[in-house]
Amino acid sequence: MTRRRAAHPPRLPLPGLGLDDERGARVARRGTLSPCTPCQEPEAPGPAFPSCPEGRGALRPPSLRDINECRGPGSFKLPGGGAGAEPPQTTHATPRRHLALALPRLAVERLGPGGPVLVWRGVGARREVVAVGGVEGVRAGQALSDAQAIAPEARAVEEDAGAEAALLERLALWALRFTPLVALDGPASLPSPPSHQKPSPPQGGRGLGEGGAGVGKRPGKPPDTLTTPALLLDITGATHLFGGEAALLRRAVEGLACLGFTACGVIAGAPGTALALARSGGAGVVPPGEEAAAVEHLPLSVLPIEPEVVTALSRMGLRRIGEVRRQPRGPLARRFGAATLHALEEAAGEVSAPISPIRPLPDFSASREFLEPLITREAIDVAVAALLRALCRRLEEAGRGARRVVLRAHRVDGAVQEVAVGTGLAARDPAHLGRLFAERLERLEPGFGFDRIALGAEATEAMTGLQGGFVRGAQETEDLARLFDRLAQRVQVWRLAPAESHWPEREVMRVPPTTGVLVPEGWPRSVRPVRLLRRPLEVGAMALLPDAPPSLLRIGKIGHRVRAAEGPERIEPEWWRARPDRPGRDYYRVELASGVRLWVCRSGFGAEARWFVQGRL
Amino acid sequence: MDPDPTPYPLPPEPLPMDRPALLAALRARIGRLERAGAAAALARSQAGVVSLSESLDAHLPGGGLARAGLHEILAGEPGAAAGFCAVILGRTGGPVLWIGPDPDAWPPGLMRFGLSPAELVLVRAPRPTDGLWAMEEALRCPAIGGALLSLSEIDLTAARRLQLAAEAGGALGLLLRPDTEDAGPSAALTRWRINALPGDSGSPHQLGDPRWQLDLLRCRGGAPRSWTVTWRTTTDRLDTDADTTPAATPRRRRA
Numbered sequence: 001m002t003r004r005r006a007a008h009p010p011r012l013p014l015p016g017l018g019l020d021d022e023r024g025a026r027v028a029r030r031g032t033l034s035p036c037t038p039c040q041e042p043e044a045p046g047p048a049f050p051s052c053p054e055g056r057g058a059l060r061p062p063s064l065r066d067i068n069e070c071r072g073p074g075s076f077k078l079p080g081g082g083a084g085a086e087p088p089q090t091t092h093a094t095p096r097r098h099l100a101l102a103l104p105r106l107a108v109e110r111l112g113p114g115g116p117v118l119v120w121r122g123v124g125a126r127r128e129v130v131a132v133g134g135v136e137g138v139r140a141g142q143a144l145s146d147a148q149a150i151a152p153e154a155r156a157v158e159e160d161a162g163a164e165a166a167l168l169e170r171l172a173l174w175a176l177r178f179t180p181l182v183a184l185d186g187p188a189s190l191p192s193p194p195s196h197q198k199p200s201p202p203q204g205g206r207g208l209g210e211g212g213a214g215v216g217k218r219p220g221k222p223p224d225t226l227t228t229p230a231l232l233l234d235i236t237g238a239t240h241l242f243g244g245e246a247a248l249l250r251r252a253v254e255g256l257a258c259l260g261f262t263a264c265g266v267i268a269g270a271p272g273t274a275l276a277l278a279r280s281g282g283a284g285v286v287p288p289g290e291e292a293a294a295v296e297h298l299p300l301s302v303l304p305i306e307p308e309v310v311t312a313l314s315r316m317g318l319r320r321i322g323e324v325r326r327q328p329r330g331p332l333a334r335r336f337g338a339a340t341l342h343a344l345e346e347a348a349g350e351v352s353a354p355i356s357p358i359r360p361l362p363d364f365s366a367s368r369e370f371l372e373p374l375i376t377r378e379a380i381d382v383a384v385a386a387l388l389r390a391l392c393r394r395l396e397e398a399g400r401g402a403r404r405v406v407l408r409a410h411r412v413d414g415a416v417q418e419v420a421v422g423t424g425l426a427a428r429d430p431a432h433l434g435r436l437f438a439e440r441l442e443r444l445e446p447g448f449g450f451d452r453i454a455l456g457a458e459a460t461e462a463m464t465g466l467q468g469g470f471v472r473g474a475q476e477t478e479d480l481a482r483l484f485d486r487l488a489q490r491v492q493v494w495r496l497a498p499a500e501s502h503w504p505e506r507e508v509m510r511v512p513p514t515t516g517v518l519v520p521e522g523w524p525r526s527v528r529p530v531r532l533l534r535r536p537l538e539v540g541a542m543a544l545l546p547d548a549p550p551s552l553l554r555i556g557k558i559g560h561r562v563r564a565a566e567g568p569e570r571i572e573p574e575w576w577r578a579r580p581d582r583p584g585r586d587y588y589r590v591e592l593a594s595g596v597r598l599w600v601c602r603s604g605f606g607a608e609a610r611w612f613v614q615g616r617l
Numbered sequence: 618m619d620p621d622p623t624p625y626p627l628p629p630e631p632l633p634m635d636r637p638a639l640l641a642a643l644r645a646r647i648g649r650l651e652r653a654g655a656a657a658a659l660a661r662s663q664a665g666v667v668s669l670s671e672s673l674d675a676h677l678p679g680g681g682l683a684r685a686g687l688h689e690i691l692a693g694e695p696g697a698a699a700g701f702c703a704v705i706l707g708r709t710g711g712p713v714l715w716i717g718p719d720p721d722a723w724p725p726g727l728m729r730f731g732l733s734p735a736e737l738v739l740v741r742a743p744r745p746t747d748g749l750w751a752m753e754e755a756l757r758c759p760a761i762g763g764a765l766l767s768l769s770e771i772d773l774t775a776a777r778r779l780q781l782a783a784e785a786g787g788a789l790g791l792l793l794r795p796d797t798e799d800a801g802p803s804a805a806l807t808r809w810r811i812n813a814l815p816g817d818s819g820s821p822h823q824l825g826d827p828r829w830q831l832d833l834l835r836c837r838g839g840a841p842r843s844w845t846v847t848w849r850t851t852t853d854r855l856d857t858d859a860d861t862t863p864a865a866t867p868r869r870r871r872a
Contacts, residue, residue, distance in 0.1 A: 475760075476759075476760040477760075479758055479759060479760035480712060480758065480760040480761065482758075483754060483755060483758040483760065483761070484738070486754055487740060487751050487754060487755070490742075490747055490750065490751070491716075491740055491741055491742040491743075491747050491748075491751050492740065492741040493738060493739070493740050493741075494738070494739055495734070495737065495738050495739070496723075496724045496734055496737065496739065497734060498724075498725075498734060507725050508723075508724055508725065508734065513738050516735070517734050517735040518735070519728070519733055519734055519735055523725070523728070524725035524726075524728060527726070527729065528723060528725035528726040528728075528729075529696070529723055529725075529726045530696055530699040530700050530703065530722070530723055530726035530727050530729075530730065531695060531696060531699050531721045531722060531723055531726070532721055532723040532726075533721065534719060534721060563815055563816075563821065564816065564818065564820065564821045564822065564823060564824050564825075565821070565822070565824075566822065566823065566824055589824055591815060591816055591824050593815065594813070594815070595694070595697075595812070595813035595814045595815045595816075595828070596694055596696065596813050597696055597697075597813065597824065597827065598696075615723060615726070616695055616696030616699065617696055617726065617824075617827075
């Protein structure tokens with residue numbers, strides 16, 4: 001309902017975009033880059049950015065873009081769900097296709113435009129250059145002091161592995177527009193740096209990344225192509241949406257160029273082949289079955305193998321993948337390990353490991369792209385409602401209901417914002433899901449607008465249709481589940497179910513509100529308070545005899561005479577769960593002279609006994 | 618032959634001298650007019666009023682606490698008020714939401730007052746606006762039996778909203794507030810004040826059944842009154858003491 005563009009400058013600015021530009025300047029700049037505008041369709045007629053200020057941000061009629069609803073490429077994983085419109089794919093017969101996008105200049109391009117730059121990294125006591133931008137005569141691997149002597153005007157920036165990993169992940173989210181199966185491959189995916197969790201402190205994050213990564217084990221060597229960060233996309237079954245593999249590759253590379261990143265993209269059958277070719281700087285499409293020939297002449301350094309192995313092989317005169325592959329396998333495996341052989345086979349496309357996607361594959365999805373970015377809340381609401389209708393129709397055709405729906409809004413500057421809602425029972429009513437999203441959509445920050453909105457049902461359950469009013473009580477159950485869903489978007493909702501414990505705080509446990517609660521016979525075993533104080537209140541107590549019930553309670557500074565008391569009820573701690581030194585408790589139910597009833601306990605015995613009020617009866 | 622186009626049937630013509638019957642019929646008719654908004658919800662739920670006990674029901678208009686309405690409870694003593702709320706909510710016969718900034722309702726104890734954990738759902742709404750929103754959403758849902766909102770201050774507009782929501786959904790709403798000197802105007806149908814009384818066991822080693830002082834401070838279509846009641850835990854009954862005072866003082870007694 002509010003135009004948020006003016007109030008909220010875009011968060012998460014990606015570098016290289018000149019986000020401080022005015023919108024008009026930005027559009028003009030994108031106009032000059034029109035061949036690689038990510039939202040421009042090759043077949044879309046007319047100018048890429050028609051100038052209609054009154055229609056800016058409004059939802060375009062669907063004729064401009066087709067609604068792209070597709071089961072993901074992995075839809076075969078759901079048996080019985082394939083009532084979709086596309087012909088049933090026998091995926092065992094369909095060879096998989098992968099797109100690798102290597103980003104060789106990510107370290108430099110992360111910093112955005114603006115003058116020559118030297119990115120350096122500390123290796124021991126030495127500072128060496130790892131990436132160079134806009135400087136002639138300097139190569140990676142030189143000492144920083146040498147490089148600064150050659151190019152004194154260049155800015156020296158320390159490498160920030162955490163920021164690079166975070167940026168790579170953001171780009172991977174951006175790439176979700178091509179296929180739901182996107183994986184990271186590069187330094188970020190190696191089992192090293194938790195550094196993107198704390199991106200700000202550069203020293204701490206770097207030290208961690210150095211120590212744990214395989215990257216840091218090569219002092220003095222120039223960083224080779226293995227460290228080139230790359231994205232790996234499983235595009236099986238998604239290419240026809242973009243007009244073929246070549247068109248998809250072109251769109252991906254041009255889209256990254258628009259965001260300010262140089263990318264080398266290769267499509268091949270095996271992920272290893274595509275990655276090796278992309279890291280070597282290649283570009284193009286490898287036809288199925290020609291993977292081995294394609295990697296024949298590549299240097300060994302593009303493979304994910306130890307650099308010592310590369311060095312040893314090159315001493316024998318084996319510098320290219322084809323040369324090594326012609327050697328007998330047995331001695332090779334004995335000398336250099338199975339991992340080396342495996343990497344070679346992966347590059348040649350003989351074995352293919354499944355990729356691990358950054359986001360789980362949605363069972364059902366619906367997405368829509370917009371020529372004109374959406375800025376206003378009204379336009380976003382209309383778009384989300386249309387997508388929800390499409391998604392729910394597909395869910396209904398498959399006889400399933402969604403438990404978790406994720407909305408991804410792709411901003412024109414490449415950032416992706418995610419909003420997720422969950423439901424207590426499987427649901428496929430667009431109005432209900434729309435109400436759940438209505439609260440959360442407030443958090444979106446459109447900035448310059450969203451050019452793509454995608455909905456994915458990430459968790460679904462079988463859901464049979466209910467005929468209204470036929471099953472008695474079914475309507476109430478559904479109404480109640482919807483109420484809990486709506487409440488859970490804003491506040492915490494839970495039930496307290498009886499638990500197997502006699503320790504007072506553990507007599508009940510929290511369960512989700514939609515689960516049924518069974519009350520055992522004879523529960524509770526004793527009189528319990530109606531209100532349990534979150535923090536027991538320590539009080540003073542006086543008793544006539546050491547083990548007698550209290551006759552006077554001092555709460556704060558006021559003494560209260562006890563009219564009657566029942567007890568004690570001794571409760572010993574659960575030794576299998578609690579701390580061993582936890583004292584037992586004696587509980588009394590007391591009634592003060594005013595009629596107030598309290599649940600009082602004495603914790604500990606003898607001299608160290610302390611008195612608490614724990615609840616109200 | 619009656620030219621009056623009123624949708625409500627006129628009461629049968631009473632005898633001219635039967636003033637009590639005439640007044641009762643008129644009162645019933647006004648009650649139907651006032652509760653016209655809740656008529657649809659009440660007809661849908663097919664559940665009558667929430668009955669408390671014979672003498673309380675006899676005094677309340679409609680013979681009990683009306684559903685599809687909001688009732689306000691001033692807690693003179695928090696424990697007794699929670700018990701009384703549990704008695705009411707347990708008798709609504711449906712799922713019950715207990716909404717508060719930090720809901721400390723403890724099901725093992727509420728079970729004694731007839732509210733089963735199977736029916737109780739707790740909602741934590743830290744801010745008052747969240748609590749009011751959650752209460753309104755809950756009251757608009759036709760599937761619940763009752764909802765309780767625990768808060769300290771409420772303005773007339775918010776209370777009126779809750780009352781309208783209850784009329785739309787058909788549930789019984791309770792506003793649990795601390796007892797203050799001047800509780801202000803209210804949009805609720807009734808306002809009660811609960812205080813704890815010493816038990817009548819007579820033994821210092823036995824608490825006996827809980828006894829409460831119930832003050833009906835305000836009642837739409839009824840008169841204020843006070844009772845001294847005892848909750849019989851063994852029979853799940855609210856027993857009224859015979860020595861009830863005829864009318865409560867509208868002002869709070871100075872302690």
